[in-house]
Amino acid sequence: MLQIETWKRVLIWGLVALGLLLALPNGFYGRVEAYNDKVAAQAGDSTGVEGWPGFLPSGLVNLGLDLRGGAHLLAEVKVEEVYQTRMEGLWPEVRNLLRDHRGEVGTIRLQPSDDGTLAVRIGDPAGLDRAVKLVRGLARPVTSLTGAGASDIVVSGEGDLLTVQLSEAERVATDDRTVRQSLEIIRRRIDEVGTREPTIQRQGADRILIQVPGIGSADELKAIIGTTAQLNFQPVVTSTSDPDSRVPAGQEVLPSADQEGLYYVLEQAAVVSGEELVDAQPSFDQNGNAAVSFRFNPSGARKFGDYTAQNIGNPFAIVLDNEVISAPVIQAHISGGSGIITGNFTVEESTNLAVLLRAGALPAGLDFLEERTIGPELGADSIQAGKIACIVAGIAVLVFMGASYGLFGLFANIALILNVGLIFGLLSLIGATLTLPGIAGIVLTIGMAVDANVLVFERIREELKTAKGPARAIELGYDRALSAIIDANITTFIVAVILFVLGSGPVRGFAVTLGLGIITSVFTAIYITRLLVVMWFERARPKTLEV
Template sequence: MLQIDLWKRLLIWLTCVVGLVLALPNGFYTRVETHNDAMQAIELQGETPELLAQASGWPTWMPSSLVNLGLDLRGGAHLLAEVQVEDVYAARMEATWPEIRDALRPERATVGTIRLQPSAPNEIRVRIGEPSGMPRALEVVRDLAQPVPTLTGALATDLVVRGEEDVLIVTLSDEERAASDDRTVRQALEIIRRRIDEVGTREPTIQRQGADRILIQVPGIGSASELKEIIGTTAQLTFNPVVGRGTDPDATPGVGNKVVPSLDESGVYYTLEAAPVVTGEELVDAQPSFDQNGRPAVNFRFNPTGARKFGDYTAANIGNPFAIVLDNEVISAPVIQSHIPGGSGIITGNFTIEESTNLAVLLRAGALPAGLEFLEERTIGPELGQDSIDAGRIATIVAFAAVLIFMTLSYGMFGIFANIALILNIALIFGLLSLIGATLTLPGIAGIVLTVGMAVDANVLVFERIREELKSARGPARAIELGYEKALSAILDANITTFITAVILYAMGSGPVRGFAITLGLGILTSVFTAIFVTRLMIVMWFERRRPKTIEV
């Protein structure tokens, strides 16, 4: 017979109440959003009367999690960037040359002189004085190679070394290129995320697409060009020994050197050793500050490895200039006055306060390992986002009203129970979206509209089954009980297959597709819960109160 234990009833209603409470802040979106921003600012800056006034707009004891609005609803910037993974090959070869040189120097008696030859960006060519020593040179350089993990488990190394007469040629292996490409994109993805988080934007979408592309969507930002300024600079910081200084950009730098323009001095070019002493990857902190003359500057600090390199170099090169190079431009070339221990220093230049602050943010977040080429960029204005919200609201209201009317006309009192469950279903969806911090997009609204239509499907199956049982001269209680029992398998089958589809869409899709999949998947879970438990509980409570001899569905 119809019976639901008291603890089950309490648990069902408690779940509905929790869902309603979690969804409630979305009904006061602007007020709660202002409260959340003020609380975050108080944590960072401390309490001020203005921030406290903004924070008081919503009770602190109430939930304050909101459904984040996506790019197409709030407006913002959209970029699709391609990571120039080939840039890393040249940098890797530059960094490998000092290791090769230092490894071959003790073998001069066998291999003779060692001279770096002009080489392609992705290889190193070294001429040795004694061709007969080539086998030994190959053996020494191959010992520098490191193993590279592969999916097949096959043994592979990162360097391919071969000899042609008296020239030693070193290139990256195919396995290392593939691993390097993956590392480069992953690193670029993380650094882009850190840079965007530094400026306090809300709920950005930063995803990898394909092998070497990154999708960046930031709601609430002014324009795509503003977003490019935040993430587009590679901020490759290096400290290089200075070979010479001149005004000819086409001067021959010599093997192992490069010509770099000065950022502040127009028409001045520096010849630098290509292999840096220290790189920005060894920075652990960078903060905007002022130099001794009160001009904006940036203080920096290295990790222990970088500090040791920096200290050893300055101790051995007192009186010599060294260049601070940012994105292949010399921003400063001071003369080393004394040993600089501790691994800290200051970058000076003709900065404004804003430029020094942005440089500190870029350096603190880390250098992009490679350049970015922006294949697609769009700016979506907040007006268009509001239009999307209005259109989505109208579509949801129309679908909602149509379903409510249809269920009431088709199933009478039972249809009213289904409608109440449908309202709770929508509240539970928004409660779950708020709880997990999901982002609602325009396709996500489409998923909610679809859920509204699908939510009553389970109730329709149950009610039709109850009708069939009533035709078999069953009593009302038995007909209701059998209706739920026999419809359960069909409800689960239909919703499980749709849920699997939503999971696949989320796993394989990106951006708008994921937004649709999230609301569809959550909608299926809440629909099944409200149809199987909430509607049934309301019918049981009604039946226990009225004890009707006959019922009409």
């Protein structure tokens, strides 16, 4: 018989009410957004926050870059820089190893090199083979699946020159690690400043796509992520006013960030690097000037403490991105692994520096290949265009269904309106980001949403021709159209899943709304329209049907 159990009716209307309740905040977008910002500022505590009832849901559909405006960057990671850094870090080990065997290899001198190669000239050419064998003992296995069994360095020698460079397998593994690390650090830096729903994705082998809605300009975004923030603590050899001073290999000349015309000659090998920082916070020094306090991990704290204990009275440099921001003289042994960085900082600069250091140093620099700023006005135009598209599509479908199926078309139209509300409820529930292609997915869903109803109604028409009676015709119409509805929507849902898995950015936005639209369309067609038809039939008890 044509009937639906009471518990099913309650469940269906309960799900509809819940979906519409979740979608409700999007009708008061600015008001709810301001409310959420205030709650976030209170660490999630909504006590005393006005502007939106606390007992109602406050989840919103996040607007994407093309709807809200913001900044878009496409960055290329300079992976080659890491090769040179690795070789510079390896030099102290090589130097100490060969010094211990000076009787076999003679004197050792580091040779200038900037192509990712470590070149060492030894005093006794007859000991070159011995030196090569010793340095090969420093090799470690490549830590990647593709480089299984390979060593991370290649050591060779010719005449009196020993050269060390990364192996091809290690370079491939290093490139992948560098891009992954850059991706994560960029994500942390952007999250630190509280931006909403950024899109940060890897593109190709060494590129990263960054889209941040609601930010003022591409320059503002570059200021957050474009600095490598590589912090090192390096021994000071001397100071000079000549930026072109000739220095031996293993040393470098860096400018002072505070005093124009002052340069420092430093040992390239850092005592402690920023990678061993575990925390950095904005603070003030004893004179009330803005500063940044920091803390090392146990390994960094030990190295920092040992160095300061052995070099009391000597200066050491705090180097940030190849600038000496401070060069204090070590007054005493600094234990505990904590300290403070002072300089001519404003409060805002010290806060930004703390954010950069806390998020970690980018392992390599970035080249910005593409950058653009999308203004809020363009986003507003896109939203308006999307609204018009949805309204036009909706009215066209409503008119067609009403003209084609009469009262049954009215039931389908009610389900269609509820369907759109349920889509926004699901988008709010999962915190999805709506983009212009996402709106296209909703418009497509509006057109496709009545397909299932058309199949059902046409099937009911066929069943009416067998003169089995209106109730039996409706029941058979829904039952026999079900398999066709499921098959048609499953194939489309599979396509949406493939688009989501393989696509990125706007393609994913389209896939999300299309996939959710299919789920809500099937629900509204199979359950809501059927429930509406059954409720009408129970009241009207018609002898004939006009479908």
